Amino acid sequence: MSNATQKTATEARAELKSVPHTPGAPKPDAILVVDNIVRDFGGNRAVDVDHVEVQRGVITALIGPNGAGKTTFFNLITGFDQPSSAKKVFGGPSADKAAKWSFNGKLLGNTSAASVAKSGMVRTFQLTKALSRLTVMQNMLLGAKDQRGESFLAAFVKPLWAAQEKANIEKAEDLLKRFKLYEKKDDLAGSLSGGQKKLLEMARALMSDPVMIMLDEPMAGVNPALTQSLLGHIQSLRDEGTTVLFVEHDMHMVRHISDWVVVMAEGRVVAEGPADTVMSDQAVIDAYLGAHHDTDLGDDSLLEEGAMDAPKKEKK
Amino acid sequence: MDMWLKVIYDMSANMILPTTAAFAIAAIGLNVHFGFTGLLNMGQAGFMLIGAYGFAVSTIMGFPFWAATLVTIGAGVLFALLLGIPTLKLRGDYLAIVTIAAAEIVRMVGRASVLNSVTGGSNGLPGETYRNTFSALSPFPDGQTTILWFTFDNTGVNGWFIRIVAWSLVVIFAILVWLLMRSPWGRVIKGIREDEDAVRSLGKNVFAFKMQSLIIGGVLGAIGGMFYVLPTSVQPDALGRNMTFLIWTAMLLGGAATIWGPVLGSILFFALRIFIQGTVDIIVPDAILNTQQTEQFSWIMVGVALMLLVIFRPQGILGDKKELNFNV
Ligand SMILES: Nc1ncnc2c1ncn2[C@@H]1O[C@H](COP(=O)(O)OP(=O)(O)OP(=O)(O)O)[C@@H](O)[C@H]1O
Ligand SMILES: [Mg+2]
Numbered sequence: 001m002s003n004a005t006q007k008t009a010t011e012a013r014a015e016l017k018s019v020p021h022t023p024g025a026p027k028p029d030a031i032l033v034v035d036n037i038v039r040d041f042g043g044n045r046a047v048d049v050d051h052v053e054v055q056r057g058v059i060t061a062l063i064g065p066n067g068a069g070k071t072t073f074f075n076l077i078t079g080f081d082q083p084s085s086a087k088k089v090f091g092g093p094s095a096d097k098a099a100k101w102s103f104n105g106k107l108l109g110n111t112s113a114a115s116v117a118k119s120g121m122v123r124t125f126q127l128t129k130a131l132s133r134l135t136v137m138q139n140m141l142l143g144a145k146d147q148r149g150e151s152f153l154a155a156f157v158k159p160l161w162a163a164q165e166k167a168n169i170e171k172a173e174d175l176l177k178r179f180k181l182y183e184k185k186d187d188l189a190g191s192l193s194g195g196q197k198k199l200l201e202m203a204r205a206l207m208s209d210p211v212m213i214m215l216d217e218p219m220a221g222v223n224p225a226l227t228q229s230l231l232g233h234i235q236s237l238r239d240e241g242t243t244v245l246f247v248e249h250d251m252h253m254v255r256h257i258s259d260w261v262v263v264m265a266e267g268r269v270v271a272e273g274p275a276d277t278v279m280s281d282q283a284v285i286d287a288y289l290g291a292h293h294d295t296d297l298g299d300d301s302l303l304e305e306g307a308m309d310a311p312k313k314e315k316k
Numbered sequence: 317m318d319m320w321l322k323v324i325y326d327m328s329a330n331m332i333l334p335t336t337a338a339f340a341i342a343a344i345g346l347n348v349h350f351g352f353t354g355l356l357n358m359g360q361a362g363f364m365l366i367g368a369y370g371f372a373v374s375t376i377m378g379f380p381f382w383a384a385t386l387v388t389i390g391a392g393v394l395f396a397l398l399l400g401i402p403t404l405k406l407r408g409d410y411l412a413i414v415t416i417a418a419a420e421i422v423r424m425v426g427r428a429s430v431l432n433s434v435t436g437g438s439n440g441l442p443g444e445t446y447r448n449t450f451s452a453l454s455p456f457p458d459g460q461t462t463i464l465w466f467t468f469d470n471t472g473v474n475g476w477f478i479r480i481v482a483w484s485l486v487v488i489f490a491i492l493v494w495l496l497m498r499s500p501w502g503r504v505i506k507g508i509r510e511d512e513d514a515v516r517s518l519g520k521n522v523f524a525f526k527m528q529s530l531i532i533g534g535v536l537g538a539i540g541g542m543f544y545v546l547p548t549s550v551q552p553d554a555l556g557r558n559m560t561f562l563i564w565t566a567m568l569l570g571g572a573a574t575i576w577g578p579v580l581g582s583i584l585f586f587a588l589r590i591f592i593q594g595t596v597d598i599i600v601p602d603a604i605l606n607t608q609q610t611e612q613f614s615w616i617m618v619g620v621a622l623m624l625l626v627i628f629r630p631q632g633i634l635g636d637k638k639e640l641n642f643n644v
Contacts (some may be wrong), residue, residue, distance in 0.1 A: 009497065117519030129514035131507050141500070142507050142519050149500030150520070152528050156495050193532065201514075208519060 009239045012057030013259045019180040021273035024051040031212055031243050032077070034101040035200060036093070038085035039072055059234065059244040061254045061275070064264035065288055067241035068166040070247045071126050073264065074216055077101055078123045079113035104211060118145065120211030124218060132190030136181055139189050139200055140172035143207030170208060179203045180226060195221040211242040219253055231257050244315045251279070263287065325465065330586040332466070334474060337482035338543035340420030343567045344489050345536025351572035352497060354509030356412035357632035358535050361559035362419025365552060366391045367538025369426060369544040375436060375446035380465040381453060385542070392538030396531040404526045419560065426552040441550040443473065450546055451477070474547045482543045486579055489536060494575045505529055565622050571632030580633060592617045
């Protein structure tokens with residue numbers, strides 16, 4: 001947190017200018033550093049990343065075709081899955097080949113999903129996990145961290161946690177308004193539409209003021225007008241010092257808000273760089289389009305229909 | 317006419333039995349497990365039995381009442397830890413299998429003849445051997461008291477004293493559960509019921525919360541077991557799979573995940589069975605069903621009632637229909 005608040009987002013982005021556009025390039029101020037992370041499902045190597053770094057205080061997009069291993073990569077670093085290359089007591093890979101990743105200067109190897117989240121790296125899921133039989137507001141309040149009322153004995157004594165609860169409710173109401181869910185706050189989350197559940201999940205993750213937020217296809221199923229305003233919201237998050245890493249298939253969105261793009265294909269990081277550069281990279285085109293080499297991923301005609309002109313201004 | 321009055325009297329008397337209260341306490345515990353946390357505990361009777369043994373055996377060994385009560389609670393905690401540590405990290409169904417098995421193990425060990433001198437083997441322990449420390453606490457004078465149409469001893473085996481204590485505990489435990497469930501702690505617990513990975517992703521230690529829930533529900537089960545055997549006797553076979561099944565029925569009847577559902581369910585459950593039995597006894601001539609057969613028949617009807625309930629009102633009597641619209 002400390003660094004992020006000291007340095008402005010603009011500075012963090014400026015630092016990226018000096019980073020070479022090669023897979024695994026070191027970042028001047030990396031918040032997440034991942035080494036040798038491998039995940040095999042039977043014979044299928046879903047993730048095989050030698051080295052990748054994520055710059056603090058910027059928006060990084062993780063893109064790649066279906067089945068590239070993006071979600072699995074998310075699961076691995078957030079503690080929801082264990083790498084096949086993890087260090088083992090007997091056998092396993094040698095120390096320099098073992099999976100190792102650190103977040104905010106802290107090694108995360110054997111950390112549980114809950115402590116990863118507690119250390120400030122909070123994720124959302126590609127397949128939404130709304131807590132159906134809780135209300136939207138209760139879903140939100142669950143996101144808040146360090147709640148006194150969550151300890152068993154304190155739970156009995158409302159005065160111990162009432163004030164904190166009230167503050168959390170206010171914060172939740174603010175977020176819900178921004179995500180256009182305020183009217184739904186007393187409805188059961190199970191009654192929301194698919195897109196609304198996505199929004200709720202993102203808003204819920206933000207309740208904890210994460211140091212880094214990891215969004216797995218946050219805009220899938222969200223209508224364009226709301227996407228626009230949420231993109232603005234994600235950018236303001238970054239401007240307030242939160243690091244954002246997101247997976248997305250929508251190239252408009254990737255172009256529009258990402259400061260840096262990491263491309264995965266068949267489990268490996270195949271390219272890295274700013275959006276424009278990456279999208280004309282041959283490896284990326286191969287990965288995405290296979291035989292259709294003649295179509296340019298960064299083709300401006302793709303962008304024209306979306307009224308997203310802001311990024312061009314920002315990038316130069 | 318007299319016969320109908322007797323049915324009504326029997327029903328009302330059964331509703332306020334101390335064993336009904338004990339049953340309700342165990343059902344409140346199961347509701348913490350299943351209704352609020354989503355833990356499939358299929359061995360609540362095992363918690364009851366371990367609590368019953370804890371109290372009876374330690375009292376017979378000479379423990380005073382409060383120490384024996386602590387043993388009961390401790391036994392519940394220990395049993396929950398023993399079951400929870402290996403299984404709570406796994407998916408839900410494993411807990412179901414382990415709890416069934418563990419409850420059976422407790423029962424089998426309890427009735428094993430090698431332990432005859434401690435647990436009384438399959439004969440169990442008669443109530444007189446451990447009841448006195450509790451009766452001695454009674455503030456009431458000797459004699460009988462009549463309230464409404466009920467006349468009981470003040471302190472006797474099934475007297476007013478144990479009824480009052482047991483039903484007060486039912487109310488106290490229901491209120492404690494209510495306090496818990498309206499708190500942020502309860503919110504996490506209910507979140508775990510819905511999707512534990514989501515709760516984990518929000519930085520909550522799901523294992524610790526599930527363990528706390530398992531312990532609380534288990535201790536309630538143990539205390540339920542203690543009050544179940546105080547007016548009766550410790551019979552390992554009376555606290556077997558059947559008992560677990562009946563507690564589930566009562567909880568579902570009243571409404572899982574509600575505060576008073578398990579209590580209402582327990583009361584209605586016993587009343588309903590007596591009602592069916594009494595009615596059949598009166599209406600159907602002895603030549604077709606004799607008294608013993610009507611009892612069996614009433615249990616069959618309880619099973620039918622459970623099926624009808626699950627089909628037509630799956631949320632139970634007090635449950636909220638709205639919540640069922642999206643069962644994953
Ligand atoms: N639990 C699992 N068991 C077996 N194979 C799996 C499992 N999870 C993922 N895989 C495999 O790992 C590979 C990567 O899957 P992953 O979900 O990470 O892809 P993705 O990049 O997120 O794709 P998408 O863009 O479609 O979400 C796929 O080939 C998939 O079949
Ligand atoms: Mg995915």
